[in-house]
Amino acid sequence: MPKVWTDTIEEHRRAVRNATLDTTAALVAAHGLASVTMTQIAKETGIGRATLYKYFPDVESILAAWHERQVNVHLEHLAKIRDHSGDVSARLEAVLTAYAFINHEHHDTQLVALLHRGDHVARAQRQLHDFVCDLLAEGARTGSLRDDVAAGELATFCLHALTAAGSLPSKAAVRRLVAVTLAGLRPPR
Template sequence: MPKLWSETIAGHRSAVMDAILDATAELVHRNGVTGLTMTALAEKSGVGRATLYRYVPDVAAALAAWQQREISRHLQRLHAISSQSSDEVRLKNVLIAYARIRSHRHSDDGSLHGAGQLAMAESEVRELLRDIIADDVRGGRARADLSPEELAAYAVGSLSAAGSIATPSAAPRLAALVLGSIQSGSDAESF
């Protein structure tokens, strides 16, 4: 198959999948997870039902694919924030962004953001935070009595609480609390 033809087909498939995932997002935001149907998804995405079933066999597959795309976008956003921030505010900016991501809801019962589904993403966030914290330790902006790995795990675990608090202003407040903990001195008593 000529390269141009295969690129055209790949581009078409990507566009169809994007339309399906965009429609999934819109329907979930409008009707909640339980209101998503294959009929509504086909109609909203503008693809026929037969085509829809070739891309996603059921509502659960559409939700999983949409969630994976959203997680990828969130991770890209966190990395972009990290790379675009100065050293002095990089940790703060990433913590606030992560807390806001964790606080976002899709009118679901928690099934979209279960621990198993987020484990790989959380691992990547921990690695990103570990690297930022290690830089901050070297720059004297973070405590050195705990390892960057421990502090990153603490940050991810603590900011997961943002998902259970309905107040929109809670995310930056929790991020500030975590930031203060990471930046505080090492005068805490050892265990």
């Protein structure tokens, strides 16, 4: 098989998969998890029911795949912010602010609780923890952040503190939460 042909098949599969994820997320958001069926998803995606079953066994597995894609989009977004130029304090603040807004926009709902059971969430949390940890260690070396507590512990503190953004009523409150969290990271007086 020439390479172009394989690429095209792969591309086609990816496109069908992505369209299925988008359709399912939209249907669940509009009608709730309980009322969405594989038949509906196939119809709205514009593919046959038999084809859909070649990709996914049930609605839950589609949603899990959709969520895994979302989590990866968020991680890539945060990694891009981390890799901006600028001093470490500014980059840390930007990453923590972005993470706080992700928490703020994705409130704890039953659906979130269901989706967060997946292994991919634990994996993403570890990746996020590791890269926040790197920023904190860099900040401790340059003297802009505290160095009396290990960077790993400070990262655990940050990521838990910022989940509070899910219970805050406004974007302004989320920004204040980030400021308070950052205050905890500065060198002690």
